[in-house]
Amino acid sequence: MIYFEDNLRVRYYETDKMGIVHHSNYIRFFECARLSFMEKMGFGIEKFEEAGIVLPIVEIKCNYKYPTTVGEKLRVTVEIQELPKARFKLHQNIYNEKGVLCASGYVVSAFMNTKTNRVQSCPEEFYKILEEEFKKG
Amino acid sequence: MIYFEDNLRVRYYETDKMGIVHHSNYIRFFECARLSFMEKMGFGIEKFEEAGIVLPIVEIKCNYKYPTTVGEKLRVTVEIQELPKARFKLHQNIYNEKGVLCASGYVVSAFMNTKTNRVQSCPEEFYKILEEEFKKG
């Protein structure tokens, strides 16, 4: 298993009329942590772009458990339970400062070659990095 | 079953660097259609607010099947397969102009009383409207 966490702070415009963060924004918070994770692995979004690969999302699920609002410091986690093949699944949670689980879900992305416009398997270099990390975890 | 559909057009800022609509925006498109649906039922968001009830989202799932981009006219559907009790589940699809299914998912919301800050069951008046609609469908 690979585990990573990132931190972010809720912005004013992310709240809605209910006074809490709009549910669509948790999907965005998930993404923020994913990109930080990939960068930490030494294979950030720029490297993917250089390799001519983008990671379109194919599936997303989120359970909303506890509301958050402007100013709160959130901890967004990334957990990889199996190495990616054609699809890359990441389990993600969001906790508030008191450690309360606010949202829990997963995101599945594909690897798409921007030259051929077709999906492909996980780039070998990225796979090896994750494999190495898995051994540590 | 209750079926409803709404139309919207993809805006420029809804696209991202990949040139396509950012996945978080489909979650927002789903919401647009839900609000139109509730208004069509004669029980829009203002009526819920007057009744002191908000509908926080408790679960969301979306499968992304085909990309969309700026200017496209999308058809967003709402399908209710069972009458709401404590939770209100809506199945939602997004189609492009050619009829291609672009996204498919569901959204579950609760009914929360803003005075007590507690969840409650579906307001009776709204339930009856849906029940009536169910008979037609």
Next chain:
Amino acid sequence: MIYFEDNLRVRYYETDKMGIVHHSNYIRFFECARLSFMEKMGFGIEKFEEAGIVLPIVEIKCNYKYPTTVGEKLRVTVEIQELPKARFKLHQNIYNEKGVLCASGYVVSAFMNTKTNRVQSCPEEFYKILEEEFKKG
């Protein structure tokens, strides 16, 4: 002068904790009307892209006069007072259903050639269309 108007409806996620539309969204509403305007002129965003031209924003100003909230139908206007040269200035207003002026501002964009990555003057074909329209107005 060229005058155009577009309509849109405030979405739930566009509101914030104050219960009203977040100020940044008016900037987005302005853009929606601009794109509709250009399309109406027969020179929409796709035509600009085909011509290898994008329209980055160089200046924006907005005065907020009256709040709006979810469900409101807004009328967003575009007014062109002079033909574009290197820069393209559009005056824009937003009115609510009662005709109250809610926001008023302007947007200036440049024309940037995506091959050279340099700004250029207004594409001739688009200029002629506007010139023709000016005569009518």
Next chain:
Amino acid sequence: MIYFEDNLRVRYYETDKMGIVHHSNYIRFFECARLSFMEKMGFGIEKFEEAGIVLPIVEIKCNYKYPTTVGEKLRVTVEIQELPKARFKLHQNIYNEKGVLCASGYVVSAFMNTKTNRVQSCPEEFYKILEEEFKKG
């Protein structure tokens, strides 16, 4: 003069089809820095809310000078050149990591009493804090 700066990182969803940050997001970045500034002054958004005051935006201006994209670390500055009366004006700049000025503008907000729904002058306590800070600067 009072000077403050905040840092943030461009998120993926903040980019658009042009590959750069959508212009409306700079308006949001400005807000992030303003809220950090007010918190640093010991009078954050929660304190305003406790005092029954919100700060609706009445005017905004922004000049876009240089594009930014996902992953970039931005420095967002806040500069107060005169103490607020009925209106509170903040000058704001955004710089990229190389120190290039990417956006420059100002934001004017009012102080609105949420009980009376009327604008009022700057709350005395907040004014005194700013006055004190001015002397230092």
